[in-house]
Amino acid sequence: MAETPTVDRDYVLGTRDQETLRLGFQHEAWAPIAHECWIRSGISEGDRVIDVGAGPGYAAFDLARLVGDRGHVTAVERSSRFVEAGRAMARGRGAANVEFVELDLMTDALPPGQYDAAWCRWVCSFVDSPVVLLRKVAEALVPGGVAMFHEYVDYASWRFSPSLPLVEEYIGLVMQSWREAGGEPDVATSIPPILALHGFEIERVEPRVYCVRPADPMWSWISTFVESNLSRLVELETCGADWARAVRTEFRAAQADPETLMITPMVLEVVARRKSV
Numbered sequence: 664m665a666e667t668p669t670v671d672r673d674y675v676l677g678t679r680d681q682e683t684l685r686l687g688f689q690h691e692a693w694a695p696i697a698h699e700c701w702i703r704s705g706i707s708e709g710d711r712v713i714d715v716g717a718g719p720g721y722a723a724f725d726l727a728r729l730v731g732d733r734g735h736v737t738a739v740e741r742s743s744r745f746v747e748a749g750r751a752m753a754r755g756r757g758a759a760n761v762e763f764v765e766l767d768l769m770t771d772a773l774p775p776g777q778y779d780a781a782w783c784r785w786v787c788s789f790v791d792s793p794v795v796l797l798r799k800v801a802e803a804l805v806p807g808g809v810a811m812f813h814e815y816v817d818y819a820s821w822r823f824s825p826s827l828p829l830v831e832e833y834i835g836l837v838m839q840s841w842r843e844a845g846g847e848p849d850v851a852t853s854i855p856p857i858l859a860l861h862g863f864e865i866e867r868v869e870p871r872v873y874c875v876r877p878a879d880p881m882w883s884w885i886s887t888f889v890e891s892n893l894s895r896l897v898e899l900e901t902c903g904a905d906w907a908r909a910v911r912t913e914f915r916a917a918q919a920d921p922e923t924l925m926i927t928p929m930v931l932e933v934v935a936r937r938k939s940v
């Protein structure tokens with residue numbers, strides 16, 4: 664099916680159909696880890712949750728199931744393409760307790776609401792100011808409300824054994840491309856002190872890093888990223904097509920060997936609760 668060309672507020676990884684699908688694969692691999700985070704943080708039936716930078720809303724739909732009909736999920740997102748995809752999925756799934764709101768976290772206010780929880784995954788790396796984002800999240804939560812983050816803390820921890828020189832060069836280029844777009848891959852360490860300044864108690868700061876082989880679902884998370892992101896970097900003229908092809912070839916050869924090991928880029932889970940005054 665041909666993609667409908669629309670003007671969109673893009674981000675460095677793109678917002679085309681391929682990126683919508685990739686975010687779905689990514690969520691599938693990470694869904695058990697996200698669920699564990701939500702349950703440990705006390706998210707339950709009837710809660711009102713805001714999904715900050717929700718993309719097409721894969722996590723938002725899972726959160727909506729968790730909070731049930733008496734609860735509500737507000738998914739906020741800048742890309743109109745992702746918002747449209749999310750609304751179409753909501754209609755298809757009959758998910759009446761998820762609402763998508765198109766907004767820019769840097770310039771717009773969050774939809775007013777007394778939120779019990781905020782979920783924010785892989786967004787702080789892509790905004791101009793995590794301080795602005797975190798202030799908005801802090802102000803949106805009720806006293807006792809919980810803010811939950813999965814953000815990268817050490818992107819260069821993404822390594823292979825045996826090592827893959829071209830792919831490791833590519834990982835440096837990915838980080839560079841995010842920085843050139845105004846973001847910061849290793850953003851997670853800045854989150855706890857900012858939340859503490861806003862009257863939050865830090866409940867949990869834990870790394871999430873996995874050592875996997877090609878048959879592991881976590882490998883598919885990375886392989887779908889590499890395949891689509893190399894095309895994106897060529898499109899953005901961050902690298903040449905020949906070099907991208909060479910990186911892909913090296914990655915695919917490693918993937919064909921079931922014994923290859925990959926250490927995933929390290930994510931930090933940060934959970935903090937707004938103090939009751």
Ligand SMILES: C[S@@+](CC[C@H](N)C(=O)[O-])C[C@H]1O[C@@H](n2cnc3c(N)ncnc32)[C@H](O)[C@@H]1O
Nearest residue numbers: 716717718740741742767768769784785786789
């Ligand atoms: C890597 S995706 C993660 C999406 C989703 N949180 C997930 O875990 O699947 C990053 C998302 O942040 C959104 N984003 C980036 N900058 C934004 C901004 N200034 N305001 C709102 N959303 C933004 C992008 O459009 C994209 O959907």
